[in-house]
Amino acid sequence: MAATAQQIRLQHVNVKLFVKNPAGVDLEPLIPIFHSWISGRAFNELLLDVADYRHVPSGPGIMVIGFEADYSVDNAGNRLGVRYNRKTPIDGDNAFALQQAARAALTACRALEQESRLGGKLQFGGDEIEIFINDRLLAPNRAETFQAARPDLEALAKKLFGAAGYSLTYDSNSDPRSLFSVKLKPSHGFSTAELLKNLE
Amino acid sequence: MKVSNSLWAAQLAGKMPDALAREIDVFETEIALRKQGKLDERLFAETRLRRGTYGQRYDNGQRYDGQKTQDIKYPSADLTKGPNTMWDAPGMQRIKIPAGGLNAEQLETMADLAEEYSDGIAHITTRQDFQLHYIHIDDTPSLMRRLAAAEITTREACGNSVRNVTACPYTGVCADEAFDVTPYARALARFLMGHPDTQNFGRKFKPAFSGCAQHACGLTSLHDLGLIAKKRVVDGKEQIGFEMWVGGGLGAVPYMAKLFDSFIPPEELLPLAQAIGRVFARLGEKKNRNRARIKFLIQDLGIETFRELVLEERKILPHDPRWTSFIEEELRAQEEPLRPGGEWPVATSEDFKRWLKTNTRPQKQSGYVTVTVGLPLGDITATQLRALADIVRKFTKETIRTTVEQNFAIRWVSHADLPALYEALKAAEIGMPGAGTIVDIVSCPGTDTCKLGISSSRGLSAELRKQLAEKSFELDEAVQNLHIKVSGCFNSCGQHHVADLGFYGVSRKVGGYAVPHFQVVLGGEWEHNAGSYGLPVAAIPSKNIPKVVTRLTEKYVANRVSGETFKEFVKRTGKAELKTLLDDLAKPPAGDRSYFSDWGDPREYTLDDIGVGECAGEVVSSVEFDLAAAERELFEAQLLFEKGETQKAGDRAYRSMLDAAKALVKIGYSTVPDNPDVIVSEFRLRYYDTQKFFDPFAGGKFAQYLFAEHDKARNNGKEPRTVDATRYLLDESQLFIDAAHACYNRLGTTVAV
Numbered sequence: 026m027a028a029t030a031q032q033i034r035l036q037h038v039n040v041k042l043f044v045k046n047p048a049g050v051d052l053e054p055l056i057p058i059f060h061s062w063i064s065g066r067a068f069n070e071l072l073l074d075v076a077d078y079r080h081v082p083s084g085p086g087i088m089v090i091g092f093e094a095d096y097s098v099d100n101a102g103n104r105l106g107v108r109y110n111r112k113t114p115i116d117g118d119n120a121f122a123l124q125q126a127a128r129a130a131l132t133a134c135r136a137l138e139q140e141s142r143l144g145g146k147l148q149f150g151g152d153e154i155e156i157f158i159n160d161r162l163l164a165p166n167r168a169e170t171f172q173a174a175r176p177d178l179e180a181l182a183k184k185l186f187g188a189a190g191y192s193l194t195y196d197s198n199s200d201p202r203s204l205f206s207v208k209l210k211p212s213h214g215f216s217t218a219e220l221l222k223n224l225e
Numbered sequence: 226m227k228v229s230n231s232l233w234a235a236q237l238a239g240k241m242p243d244a245l246a247r248e249i250d251v252f253e254t255e256i257a258l259r260k261q262g263k264l265d266e267r268l269f270a271e272t273r274l275r276r277g278t279y280g281q282r283y284d285n286g287q288r289y290d291g292q293k294t295q296d297i298k299y300p301s302a303d304l305t306k307g308p309n310t311m312w313d314a315p316g317m318q319r320i321k322i323p324a325g326g327l328n329a330e331q332l333e334t335m336a337d338l339a340e341e342y343s344d345g346i347a348h349i350t351t352r353q354d355f356q357l358h359y360i361h362i363d364d365t366p367s368l369m370r371r372l373a374a375a376e377i378t379t380r381e382a383c384g385n386s387v388r389n390v391t392a393c394p395y396t397g398v399c400a401d402e403a404f405d406v407t408p409y410a411r412a413l414a415r416f417l418m419g420h421p422d423t424q425n426f427g428r429k430f431k432p433a434f435s436g437c438a439q440h441a442c443g444l445t446s447l448h449d450l451g452l453i454a455k456k457r458v459v460d461g462k463e464q465i466g467f468e469m470w471v472g473g474g475l476g477a478v479p480y481m482a483k484l485f486d487s488f489i490p491p492e493e494l495l496p497l498a499q500a501i502g503r504v505f506a507r508l509g510e511k512k513n514r515n516r517a518r519i520k521f522l523i524q525d526l527g528i529e530t531f532r533e534l535v536l537e538e539r540k541i542l543p544h545d546p547r548w549t550s551f552i553e554e555e556l557r558a559q560e561e562p563l564r565p566g567g568e569w570p571v572a573t574s575e576d577f578k579r580w581l582k583t584n585t586r587p588q589k590q591s592g593y594v595t596v597t598v599g600l601p602l603g604d605i606t607a608t609q610l611r612a613l614a615d616i617v618r619k620f621t622k623e624t625i626r627t628t629v630e631q632n633f634a635i636r637w638v639s640h641a642d643l644p645a646l647y648e649a650l651k652a653a654e655i656g657m658p659g660a661g662t663i664v665d666i667v668s669c670p671g672t673d674t675c676k677l678g679i680s681s682s683r684g685l686s687a688e689l690r691k692q693l694a695e696k697s698f699e700l701d702e703a704v705q706n707l708h709i710k711v712s713g714c715f716n717s718c719g720q721h722h723v724a725d726l727g728f729y730g731v732s733r734k735v736g737g738y739a740v741p742h743f744q745v746v747l748g749g750e751w752e753h754n755a756g757s758y759g760l761p762v763a764a765i766p767s768k769n770i771p772k773v774v775t776r777l778t779e780k781y782v783a784n785r786v787s788g789e790t791f792k793e794f795v796k797r798t799g800k801a802e803l804k805t806l807l808d809d810l811a812k813p814p815a816g817d818r819s820y821f822s823d824w825g826d827p828r829e830y831t832l833d834d835i836g837v838g839e840c841a842g843e844v845v846s847s848v849e850f851d852l853a854a855a856e857r858e859l860f861e862a863q864l865l866f867e868k869g870e871t872q873k874a875g876d877r878a879y880r881s882m883l884d885a886a887k888a889l890v891k892i893g894y895s896t897v898p899d900n901p902d903v904i905v906s907e908f909r910l911r912y913y914d915t916q917k918f919f920d921p922f923a924g925g926k927f928a929q930y931l932f933a934e935h936d937k938a939r940n941n942g943k944e945p946r947t948v949d950a951t952r953y954l955l956d957e958s959q960l961f962i963d964a965a966h967a968c969y970n971r972l973g974t975t976v977a978v
Contacts, residue, residue: 071299073314074315101606
């Protein structure tokens with residue numbers, strides 16, 4: 026169970042970026058958009074279905090269920106944002122797995138920002154990125170996991186934010202039952218387009 | 226799928242009960258064998274079903290995208306987990322919770338699994354189970370091991386087996402029950418699970434317990450085996466036991482359970498259930514799964530003969546010490562309060578006052594209440610489950626129950642703790658008032674995830690919930706207490722038959738388009754353990770159902786006489802008047818295309834690919850007229866039945882099936898004579914033998930209703946009809962007509978005859 030610097034394996038990475046002005050955002054228009062992602066095979070992943078959880082307070086909102094990953098515009102913790110949840114394993118090292126998830130989340134954000142049916146109402150801030158590892162056995166929520174994962178997380182932050190400063194925080198007082206998660210915050214704001222470009 | 230899958234067996238070694246660990250090892254081996262092609266897909270399908278691992282919508286590798294059906298190219302393209310069921314397709318995992326009882330650790334386990342393997346949501350079912358959706362089959366052994374480590378099993382959660390043993394969630398604390406049935410329910414669940422005498426059923430078998438006859442909570446009337454706690458005095462001594470009911474069931478045609486025995490002593494509970502299992506396994510239908518539930522066996526044999534057979538079997542059962550030892554063990558595990566009882570709190574806010582009114586229920590133990598945690602559509606997030614675990618640790622001895630209304634019940638809450646508990650629930654966003662009221666709508670998964678779904682039951686329920694919640698406190702008290710239940714199809718998983726206002730999904734063709742509809746079922750009774758079933762009144766487009774609710778409830782408020790229940794109001798008003806009230810809602814408004822998609826799903830609705838004709842909004846074929854006429858005929862039959870004219874009602878119901886069959890036959894044989902023999906013969910030839918009439922999942926079941934009734938009419942047409950048989954025939958006729966509509970939809974084009 027122990028996650029050490031030598032052995033931690035970062036798989037099933039989740040990345041969440043937050044909506045800039047969440048007040049009054051109506052999630053219903055996302056439903057046809059997500060259906061069109063499926064029918065139009067919008068991403069290089071197999072998307073299967075749309076799940077509507079708007080009735081659940083602080084829930085997953087609207088989701089696109091995929092084979093490799095799920096995308097949601099969720100409201101967990103009462104914070105509206107796009108979350109990418111990688112389900113299938115990624116071939117490659119930790120850095121690759123982290124970058125892949127970040128890229129996928131940012132791509133979804135960009136798609137929604139540019140979606141004509143939303144009229145630009147959904148914009149995402151590049152000033153805070155939350156990363157989760159959705160596997161308690163690989164990454165239990167404790168300080169040792171953070172220490173083990175820190176170099177890979179910092180490498181991702183440097184890739185995303187370039188020369189800008191950033192903070193990488195792990196809340197050691199968080200509920201140990203919850204998923205291991207950290208927050209990345211750059212010293213100044215980035216657009217999602219800039220962040221995507223930086224990942225190239 | 227999960228990288229950690231290979232690690233959980235070692236991680237949890239020694240922490241799982243041996244039997245469960247072995248069972249999961251076997252399943253994992255079967256998965257490996259199936260992947261190697263060494264296990265037949267049909268066999269594998271049944272084996273996974275018996276572990277609660279279901280298929281889900283689109284698992285056949287196809288999905289209609291609103292314009293065309295697209296292939297879903299799953300990576301393990303040729304590998305299946307059952308006939309026409311792709312390996313990589315997400316599935317549903319059902320998890321058994323006997324009597325709905327859980328502890329805090331189990332809630333946390335459920336939270337972890339929902340988050341790691343599913344979509345972050347755990348769903349409570351109408352039989353006190355949990356369901357997790359979008360699960361990959363490769364993840365199921367790990368998921369099951371983690372459950373087993375928390376002493377939860379998925380074994381026999383599906384398949385032709387004894388399903389979850391349910392029980393009233395208030396038993397043990399209810400003021401007017403006979404006694405606490407929990408230990409007996411748990412003992413029966415332990416005894417029957419994996420028992421050799423329950424492994425050869427033709428269909429599932431669902432037991433339920435209730436602590437009383439008068440409330441709804443146990444729903445014993447709609448179960449294969451229903452047990453109601455009873456007390457009696459013999460020679461001055463009080464005895465406890467059970468009223469035993471058998472052969473109830475919802476499904477397409479609902480059956481009320483029949484009384485097997487008015488009093489059986491507790492020591493006879495397990496052996497009699499075993500004997501019933503033996504008789505069911507030996508004599509129950511195996512080939513035709515549409516007649517394989519025990520209700521059909523009991524109907525065919527008659528309750529007296531069935532009883533005799535069971536009692537004969539009971540006599541020859543070898544003694545099993547577990548018949549009593551399991552009960553004795555379970556009786557030792559009684560729930561107790563954590564904190565002393567207290568004084569009823571002073572409500573300091575309107576919200577708290579409303580919540581106290583709708584979400585608390587007095588216990589027979591002074592100073593305590595049971596709190597209902599209302600969950601919208603039975604859904605709860607992983608974070609909320611953990612918060613709930615903390616709450617039950619803080620305020621109870623770590624116990625909680627799921628309910629058949631898809632909520633949680635926290636028992637043994639001290640009055641003094643109510644303000645703090647309410648605040649804790651509110652903080653977790655599960656402190657909404659309205660439990661058990663009209664906003665607390667029960668829904669099956671429907672088209673969201675179920676392969677059988679016809680209409681979006683959850684979409685409709687969410688919309689109704691939203692609309693009703695906005696005005697719930699302005700609603701008349703009598704309306705607030707009504708029950709709405711929604712099923713996505715005729716299979717009744719949403720228990721629509723026992724609601725005041727029930728709805729089940731059907732499709733209708735309007736001007737060349739398939740339009741999602743719901744059949745409106747009125748006048749069911751939730752109380753008295755689901756005391757009576759409602760009857761269908763009209764099929765209404767999905768998008769008009771909120772108007773149906775408004776109109777019916779307003780009429781009820783305006784016209785009810787003092788103290789009249791909705792069921793009584795429906796009966797007094799009569800279906801003809803109620804149908805007239807809804808007549809203008811039965812057709813979509815001309816030109817409004819929003820009716821061609823379902824709630825929460827913008828894709829153009831279809832059961833299969835449909836062609837779009839010119840002037841589509843106005844074209845109505847003669848087939849549609851004929852099918853409408855068949856519906857009218859059936860409606861007349863229902864009215865006759867209401868008036869007690871059973872014979873005529875049955876005859877008219879049979880006639881309605883003939884009319885619907887004739888409507889279809891006329892597509893290729895426009896001059897078919899109005900002769901029942903010819904109609905049935907031609908229908909059989911053109912639609913049954915060709916399987917054109919077959920429902921994708923129910924097969925030829927609905928056609929059998931016509932054939933059976935036709936045979937009866939030919940062979941013993943003079944025999945008087947019984948009330949029960951006529952009631953079944955009315956339901957069967959409705960299903961036959963619905964199937965005729967669906968068949969016509971599948972034919973794909975508007976047919977001018």
